[in-house]
Amino acid sequence: MTARAEFLDRIRREVARTPGLFGAATAPRPAQPAAAAETVRRELAERWPQALDRFRLEFERVAGVFHRVADLGAVPDILVRIARERGAGRFVTWDPGVLGFDAAPVLTREGLTVVAARAGQEDEASRQRHRADAAAAQIGVTGADLVLAETGTLVLLSGSGRPRSTSLLPDVHVAVFGRDRLVETLEQVGIVLESLHVDPPRSMSGAMINFITGPSRTADIELTLTRGVHGPKEVHAIFVEAP
Amino acid sequence: MSDAALRVPFPERAGAALKDAFLQEALTIATTKFIDLRKESFAGFPQGEALRDRARAIKEATLQHLDTHLERLADNVERVGGTVHWATSADEAREIVLRLCRDRGVRMAVKSKSMATEEIDLNEALEHAGVTPVETDLGEYIIQLAHEKPSHIIAPAIHKTKGQVAELFSRELHGEFPADPEILTAVARRALREKFLQADMGITGANFAVADTGTIVLVTNEGNGRMVTSLPRIHVALMGIEKVIPSMTDLMVFLAILARSATGQKLSSYTTLVRGPRRPGELEGPEELHLVLLDNGRSRQIASTLREALYCLRCGACLNVCPVYRQIGGHAYGHTYPGPIGILLTAMLKGDRSVRDLAHASSLCGACKDVCPVRIDIPRMLIELREHLDREKIAPWTERAVFRLFRRLLLSPAAFRLSVRAGRWLQRPFVHAGRLRGLPLLFGSWTRTRDLPAVASRTFREQWKDLR
Numbered sequence: 001m002t003a004r005a006e007f008l009d010r011i012r013r014e015v016a017r018t019p020g021l022f023g024a025a026t027a028p029r030p031a032q033p034a035a036a037a038e039t040v041r042r043e044l045a046e047r048w049p050q051a052l053d054r055f056r057l058e059f060e061r062v063a064g065v066f067h068r069v070a071d072l073g074a075v076p077d078i079l080v081r082i083a084r085e086r087g088a089g090r091f092v093t094w095d096p097g098v099l100g101f102d103a104a105p106v107l108t109r110e111g112l113t114v115v116a117a118r119a120g121q122e123d124e125a126s127r128q129r130h131r132a133d134a135a136a137a138q139i140g141v142t143g144a145d146l147v148l149a150e151t152g153t154l155v156l157l158s159g160s161g162r163p164r165s166t167s168l169l170p171d172v173h174v175a176v177f178g179r180d181r182l183v184e185t186l187e188q189v190g191i192v193l194e195s196l197h198v199d200p201p202r203s204m205s206g207a208m209i210n211f212i213t214g215p216s217r218t219a220d221i222e223l224t225l226t227r228g229v230h231g232p233k234e235v236h237a238i239f240v241e242a243p
Numbered sequence: 244m245s246d247a248a249l250r251v252p253f254p255e256r257a258g259a260a261l262k263d264a265f266l267q268e269a270l271t272i273a274t275t276k277f278i279d280l281r282k283e284s285f286a287g288f289p290q291g292e293a294l295r296d297r298a299r300a301i302k303e304a305t306l307q308h309l310d311t312h313l314e315r316l317a318d319n320v321e322r323v324g325g326t327v328h329w330a331t332s333a334d335e336a337r338e339i340v341l342r343l344c345r346d347r348g349v350r351m352a353v354k355s356k357s358m359a360t361e362e363i364d365l366n367e368a369l370e371h372a373g374v375t376p377v378e379t380d381l382g383e384y385i386i387q388l389a390h391e392k393p394s395h396i397i398a399p400a401i402h403k404t405k406g407q408v409a410e411l412f413s414r415e416l417h418g419e420f421p422a423d424p425e426i427l428t429a430v431a432r433r434a435l436r437e438k439f440l441q442a443d444m445g446i447t448g449a450n451f452a453v454a455d456t457g458t459i460v461l462v463t464n465e466g467n468g469r470m471v472t473s474l475p476r477i478h479v480a481l482m483g484i485e486k487v488i489p490s491m492t493d494l495m496v497f498l499a500i501l502a503r504s505a506t507g508q509k510l511s512s513y514t515t516l517v518r519g520p521r522r523p524g525e526l527e528g529p530e531e532l533h534l535v536l537l538d539n540g541r542s543r544q545i546a547s548t549l550r551e552a553l554y555c556l557r558c559g560a561c562l563n564v565c566p567v568y569r570q571i572g573g574h575a576y577g578h579t580y581p582g583p584i585g586i587l588l589t590a591m592l593k594g595d596r597s598v599r600d601l602a603h604a605s606s607l608c609g610a611c612k613d614v615c616p617v618r619i620d621i622p623r624m625l626i627e628l629r630e631h632l633d634r635e636k637i638a639p640w641t642e643r644a645v646f647r648l649f650r651r652l653l654l655s656p657a658a659f660r661l662s663v664r665a666g667r668w669l670q671r672p673f674v675h676a677g678r679l680r681g682l683p684l685l686f687g688s689w690t691r692t693r694d695l696p697a698v699a700s701r702t703f704r705e706q707w708k709d710l711r
Contacts, residue, residue: 002329002330002331002335003329004317004327004329006329007329007331007536007538008310008313008314010331010538010542011309011310011313011484011538011542011545012310014542014543014545014546015306015307015308015309015310015545015546017545017546018545018546018550019307020303020306020307021303021550021551022303024299024300024301024303024304024307025300025304026300026301026304026305026488026489026490026492026493027297027301027490027492027493027495027496028492029455029490029491029492030492058509062508062512117526119524120524121526122523122524122525122526126526127526127527130526130527131440131474131527135436135440150509151509151510152509153510158525158527158528159522159524159525160522160524160525161524163525163526163527164469164473164525164527164528165473165474165527168466168469168470168473186495186498186499187495189495190491190492190494190495191492193491194490194491194492197455197456197491203456203518204323204522205522205524206522206525207323207517207518207519207520207521207522207525207528208472208473208515208516208517208518208528209515209516209518210469210513210514210515210516211498211510211513211514211515211516212512212513213508213509213510213511213512213513213514214512215512216464216465216466216512216513217464217465217512218381218382218428218464218465219398220380220381220382220385220398220399220400221381221385221400221403221405221408221424221427221428222269222404222405222424223272223273223276223398223401224405224424224425226424226425226428228428228429228432229381229428229431229432229465229466229467230379230432230435230436230439230465230466230467230469230470231465231466231469231470231512231513232466
């Protein structure tokens with residue numbers, strides 16, 4: 001195993017031997033990421049209806065299923081309907097505190113099983129239990145930290161009370177979001193991620209960010225498009241109107 | 244690719260591929276589909292061309308300070324709790340992974356598709372050390388069960404029929420499965436789900452690594468990249484040093500063009516950003532993250548002829564449009580990286596001598612350069628490579644002698660005129676339907692795999708003289 005210094009010295013020597021092929025610069029980072037992200041937020045406060053329309057169009061193009069409800073109180077009914085239509089009985093969800101609503105009362109009343117991740121649980125026993133629950137669940141319910149219109153993409157940050165597998169192991173993933181999560185372009189996502197990075201308490205609370213654009217898919221056998229090869233076969237997005 | 248396969252010379256490997264009727268059809272269907280999807284995707288994306296220029300500039304600018312960016316990447320990966328390893332050669336990279344397996348009692352490792360691990364033949368080394376590597380990308384899984392090698396960078400099993408896959412799964416997974424892609428995919432889902440939940444280690448490559456944040460970026464459609472970085476207790480990422488990019492802002496430029504170039508998607512289903520092992524408070528994620536930075540011949544090219552090949556994103560677009568790849572497929576190339584860019588990457592990793600024949604497996608038509616998301620000038624480098632093979636006397640002496648003679652003829656009008664006249668007379672026994680075939684002696688190896696237009700009964704120059 002080469003030592004770091006020796007490895008980097010070799011590269012430094014090679015880099016010094018040439019001016020390069022042409023004068024070039026990397027993409028300029030926003031000078032003040034937090035302010036730039038705030039500007040994006042302000043702009044979207046005006047333009048969110050157009051962004052939502054575009055998101056819906058692109059999301060449905062990648063086989064996503066879009067729902068729209070008046071307020072959080074209507075979300076559990078949609079979840080019940082999704083479960084009934086698919087004959088599914090087991091849910092796993094992010095922490096209700098993170099989601100902003102608790103679907104368990106309605107779902108259990110309907111005879112469905114719900115396991116919610118709880119922020120703060122991280123001992124080995126909870127870990128093992130949660131993994132088994134997530135692997136057994138047919139529907140996973142999460143929030144979405146960013147909803148990207150131009151590609152129909154849901155961006156999810158992992159962290160306390162927001163496990164990675166909720167949007168991965170179950171056959172169906174349902175993400176619930178409001179207007180404040182909408183952005184229009186990848187470039188804006190870049191700005192938000194740059195601002196996240198200069199905000200250590202937020203950026204250090206979870207180690208993974210996933211961009212999810214439709215269900216898991218493959219075309220590896222004779223180029224036949226097949227959904228749900230490893231991850232979810234279906235992805236639903238529920239837009240909640242009430243701010 | 245095993246050395247045994249390479250003992251068969253390239254023209255014979257290519258010849259066998261040309262006679263394989265199924266392969267021919269599969270290649271045409273697959274590459275044509277990828278070309279159409281890419282074209283459609285860029286047609287509705289007017290900013291795409293400017294983004295390609297920016298992406299190219301980012302790659303070049305990053306290379307101009309590669310040492311600094313790697314240093315920052317390593318510092319930031321360590322700051323968030325990861326461990327960085329430095330591997331000068333493939334041997335070192337394998338040894339790093341094997342030692343991790345030994346020290347931590349790893350028995351099974353699940354892998355998400357990674358060309359870098361193919362490049363260092365990691366699977367063989369793991370098996371030899373008693374660790375079971377499981378490829379989890381469906382195409383790679385099929386290839387692994389069949390003990391074969393990938394034939395396309397992003398569609399590794401395009402050379403297999405659904406019937407062959409059904410037969411393979413029935414035998415290896417003990418069942419009776421029909422030749423239905425949907426059912427076969429479900430079979431693989433069940434088999435691999437178990438492996439994801441059991442494995443001790445997840446092994447990935449990296450499409451990008453962001454120096455500012457110490458983030459490893461994986462782009463997949465199946466979600467296996469997420470599985471292997473979320474479920475096992477150890478995550479090992481192996482990446483070539485050229486994959487580092489400075490910032491999240493840069494990353495967005497690449498994401499906007501990568502999937503479009505590869506499969507015509509706006510984004511792949513999953514883009515996964517991994518920043519160190521799991522954090523306090525997280526229920527899931529690995530306890531340990533190891534990043535192995537692999538040189539393996541790359542740094543030698545920073546100030547050399549193949550520099551531009553270090554921009555490559557491994558999207559596969561140049562394979563699909565290449566008239567040679569479209570005919571012979573990935574296996575005939577005989578190395579990890581096929582297609583036009585593969586010739587250059589093979590020269591980079593294994594030395595010029597390894598592409599003595601392959602350097603000529605291109606018509607220099609330039610289609611690869613047109614579709615490359617970062618506009619790599621592959622034809623220019625192929626010509627330079629050929630020139631180098633000649634200068635270093637790596638090319639066969641017969642080839643060099645013929646070209647030297649040709650050069651003489653072209654430099655002297657009198658010699659050229661004379662040779663045309665002599666050629667017209669000498670070519671007679673070998674002309675069939677206006678083409679020269681089956682030339683004798685030195686020229687034989689040239690016409691074995693191609694034909695040439697015959698010298699015209701009256702050349703342009705002769706007609707021109709009469710016209711005046």
